[in-house]
Amino acid sequence: MNNYCLNNSSINTSLPITDEPFNFTSNYELRIYTSGCYYLDANNNWKSDGVLVGSLTNLYETECLSTHLTSFAGGFIVLPEPINWSYVFANADFLKNKTIYLTVICMSIAYIILMIFGRFKDRKDIEKLGVTPLPDNDKSDQYYYQIIVFTGQRANSGTQSKVHFILSSDNDETRVRTFSDPHRKIFQRSGIDSFIMSVP
Known part of the structure; x- marks a missing residue:
């Protein structure tokens, strides 16, 4: 290289040669990738022994050199550029x-x-959450029933009305009872309300 430069007459020898440090900038792009060749062994595991990456491998193609006659595959990963x-x-x-x-x-x-x-x-x-005792429950009652009311999901399926009911059986029936909860609204759309009713 030195002989070529010394014998080449087109080189501008008028440029100063100095040992002083100087700063310069240059724009360049660098793309890093990794490539490999693999084959499936008898246990369906990817192995790379006996398979080498050839020198003609580039960003678009992978050259695989194999010493055995098995089916093999190649692949490469383009590494992401670091964030500046x-x-x-x-x-x-x-x-x-x-x-x-x-x-x-x-x-x-x-x-x-x-x-x-x-x-x-x-x-x-x-x-x-929880179960609401009916306000007209009597402490002296001996039997308790849990009543669960499911309200539908259609439009206007809820109500703000006071709902009264009578629980009847073959032998007897209760007086008129009222569903109510002083702490929250009941019988709202898509609601599940649970009550405890006591009877003698």
């Missing part, structure tokens, strides 16, 4: 990235609203 964090933070200005910032802000606000709404619904579900 200094460039990211240097260009993280709001005015340059309005769309990204507004999207993140809107998604965060929607997430917070959904969290509040979900927490509100969780509290409402907790209120629906």
Whole structure:
């Protein structure tokens, strides 16, 4: 190389030669990938012994050199480029990235609203848990029955009316009883309400 440079008359020898350090910049691109050749053994496990990656392997093709006559396969993985964090933070200005910032802000606000709404619904579900004793139960009664009322899912299937009932059997019947709960609304759409009724 040195002989070529010395004998080449087209080289500009007027450029200064110096040992002083200097800075320069250059743009380049680097793509890193890994490639391999494998075959299935008798136990259906991928093995690579006896199969080599050839020198003609490139980004688009993998050359496999094998020392045995088995079916083999090749593959390669293009490794992702690392994130240049200094460039990211240097260009993280709001005015340059309005769309990204507004999207993140809107998604965060929607997430917070959904969290509040979900927490509100969780509290409402907790209120629906448990069994409500009927207000006209008598402490001296000896028998207790659990009554579960399922409300449908169709529109307007709930009611705000006061519901009264009479439980009757072959031998006797109760007086007029009333479903009510002083702490929550009952018989709402898609609701399950559970009550304890006492009888003599």
